[in-house]
Amino acid sequence: MKHLKVAFLALLLIIGFNNINAQDKNNTWAIGLGVNAIDFYPTNSGLPGHGGWFDEFANTGDHFNIVSSISKMSVSKYLVDGFSLEAAGTLNRITRVGDNTISEISYYGLDGAVKYDLNNVIGNTSKFNPYATVGGGYTWLDELGTATFNAGLGVNFWFSEKVGLNFETKYKQTFESNIVQHFQHSLGLVLKFGGTDTDGDGVYDQFDACPEVFGLVEYKGCPDSDSDGVIDSEDDCPNVAGLASLNGCPDADEDGIADKNDDCPNVKGSKANNGCPDTDGDGVLDKNDDCPQVSGPEANKGCPWPDTDGDGVLDKDDNCIDEAGPASNNGCPVITEVEIAKLEELFKTVYFDSGRDIIKAETVSKLDEAAQIMLKYTTAKFNILGYADSTGSKKRNQELSENRANAVKDYIVGKGVSSTNLTAKGYGEAMPIASNNTRAGRAKNRRVEVKLVD
Missing domain, CATH: 3.30.1330.60 (OmpA-like domain)
Known part of the structure; x- marks a missing residue:
């Protein structure tokens, strides 16, 4: 028996896996510390001083055996698809077996279990996570020991992403008649850990779209250097705040053309003119148009051709711009x-x-x-x-x-x-x-x- 106590104490030193429920691919490990209660009353109806199944199930004052110290430690590891594996060690002092009071004897339990997150069946319940557990173990009452088959239900209520309160109750079916079957209840704290966060941004690699670059939780771990709501990997202008509709690039003149593609970034223009205006619609951009308000040909820098001598022949076609003449003579006077x-x-x-x-x-x-x-x-x-x-x-x-x-x-x-x-x-x-x-x-x-x- 002394060796069994040593083995139990060693188990209590293991950083352990606890309750499966909100464990996941990010938080693959969990440990739990708490208290446990042993109740023999509602499982042995054929024995004197015992009731039928679930009789007085919550009668803590008359039937529960509890010690006023940490009496349970568990460690669990997430497996896959809501399943996790748990190992737990418990100790107690038994003074009540049903309604019968006995001389104090020591209780030790080493148990293993597979747990399943019921949220996978009923849907996500946020901080409230129920689970089912099934497994087996070995239980000792002083020098007597027996293997057990265990099954039960539990729930975790999470105060934060990593810390929660656990309650679990399970039935232990014994295989030796000198130790009768019983319920074991436990209450304690759970701490999850074990996720990998390479870039240290608080988003585990499993769900980090940019696992090697420090980023923001709201962008799945990716950075947004200019804080414009477009992550850098999708931002064509990652260092300048811009618009999502323009892939994160700014549009100073609000003409729908990103500044980097806008030949006139500070003046509203059209896409056809690469963001530049052509106020008079003559095909000569305002920045190159000497007469932006009056239509004119490109050859005359956007200005209309003058007719200096007023003879009806534009200067561009007038061979005598200072002397009136007919078009038939290219704007030059005709000798009489x-x-x-x-x-x-x-x-x-x-x-x-x-x-x-x-x-x-x-x-x-x-x-x-x-x-x-x-x-x-x-x-x-x-x-x-x-x-x-x-x-x-x-x-x-x-x-x-x-x-x-x-x-x-x-x-x-x-x-x-x-x-x-x-x-x-x-x-x-x-x-x-x-x-x-x-x-x-x-x-x-x-x-x-x-x-x-x-």
Whole structure:
């Protein structure tokens, strides 16, 4: 018997598994400490001083054997699917067997049990967790011992995730007639432990979606660095608070486009324009539009083309933006019939000495006046025609006519008229306008003319 007491005391030193009920994959181990009561009365109806089944089941004053110290220790381990395994050791002092009072004898019990969490059947009852237990063990009354079959019910009420109050009652069927069957009740505290929490965030690895990164319980152990309600692993902007609808990214201008994808993050715009506005709808974004309130082409930076001279031809199409002219002449003024006639008259007064291509001094002012008219019409093109009288050889007269036409052209170019608007050609002694038989006639034939090129 002495050895059995030593074995029992050793069991009490084991950190043990207790009640299965709220044990789970996270809290796989539990220990329990408490008191137990032995009741022989309601299980032995055929014996003197005993009642029938469950008679006076809760008559603690007349039938219960209790010691006023810790008299039960248990240790349990969660197995799977609501099942756990328990080992328990109890001690007591028996002075009552039914209604009979006896000399005090020692009671020791070593029991093992499989427990099942009834919440798996009836549904989650929050802090109230009932369970069923079945198993066997060995019980000693002083030197007498017997194996037992045990079955019972219990309940845990959890004050917190790890600490609870346990009550259990079980029936022990003995196999030796010198120790009768009995009920054993117990009441005590339960402490759960044993879960793994690698990152120390209070969420066990089993249920931690981010087991190696410190996180928050409400996000299953995952972090939310910017506290925007979107966990970092799903947050495209984990260090800046944003919106769940934008995967955790901010939208400063509230246009529905995340700032990181918004070319204009501080001004509300459209998705089609990557978050930028186009107020006038001309296809030129406001940030690139010199006239954001007025529609205009991109080629003119979003501004409408001007018409500086008011001739109805936009400057972009107007070759003469400071002078009015018809569209048919690209916005440039068209020389009038009157001025063409004036030019022809002015050129008729341009003369040369016989055999020379130098413009006579008295005709220079006429060319100056002609040049001023040509300068007004930048798109008008003219052909300057040179002629000679019949004096001399035809070859020489051809050269003279060409030189005279070029001399006039060069003079007019020198006054600012574009050379591209002028051509010069000599016709020699052909096409006289007067008789070459007289001095006066020959003087008239040594001439230049001007023709508008259509």
